[in-house]
Amino acid sequence: MTVNLKIIIGSTRPGRVGPTIARWVEAFASEREQFDVELVDLAEVGLPLLDEAAIPFFGQYQHEHTKRWSTIVSQADAFVFVTPEYNFFPPASLVNAIQVLLAEWGRKPAGIVSYGGISAGLRSAQALRQLLGNVNVHALAQMVPIPNFAEFIGEDGVFRPNQPMEEGAAGMLEELHKWAAALKPLRQAEARDGAHPEAA
Ligand SMILES: Cc1cc2nc3c(=O)[nH]c(=O)nc-3n(C[C@H](O)[C@H](O)[C@H](O)COP(=O)(O)O)c2cc1C
Secondary structure, eight states: EEEEEEEEOOOSTTOOSSSHHHHHEEEEEEEEEEEEEEEEEEEHOOOSSSOOOOOGOOOOOSHHHHHHHHHHHHHEEEEEEEEEOOOBBOOOOHHHHHHHHHHTTTTTTEEEEEETTTTTHHHHHHHHHHHHHHHEEEEEEEEEEEEEEEGGGGGTSSSSSHHHHHHHHHHHHHHHHHHHHHHHHHHHHHTTTTOOOOOO
């Protein structure tokens, strides 16, 4: 089964590293035929801080930016979040993007690629797993932590992973596909009953 995989770049600040690492994830996942891969840059999605009057539970969006984001997340069968660590936490841009929606996330699996200094963004990844669980995303135990990320970025601006990172990413994607393939029929059955905003 081909599953729709959205790779989400969590940081949005000027000069960020996020896209550099996410491009590697995108290329690595695209080598696998079982994924239909799309890179999603939150800087381009351009979500303001939560500006909808109705709470996400109702899925009633006034603004075009929220509707566009809802469509993107609804299309996905699985996610990989590429996240930095800001003060031991995921960036506000990513937390906001998750909290703007609710049902669109539900019953989908997610892997996390985190990066930072010696801590490899792992504290951010753990906090992110907690939030994802609260919007009914199955956050995989298999993650890809990248310590001292700058050491893996060449002068040409290309990220070159080491072997453990590649092995970790391969294992995470394998697990992601299993969960995505298992959960998709469940959501499709719910969508037929009108209980899930599954994309057609
Ligand atoms: C607000 C802020 C807080 C940060 N806090 C941490 C931190 O807790 N741990 C860490 O390893 N690096 C931290 N850093 C350094 C980041 O790892 C580094 O700036 C990285 O490039 C951030 O990802 P980005 O370029 O995609 O935004 C912080 C950076 C910023 C901007």
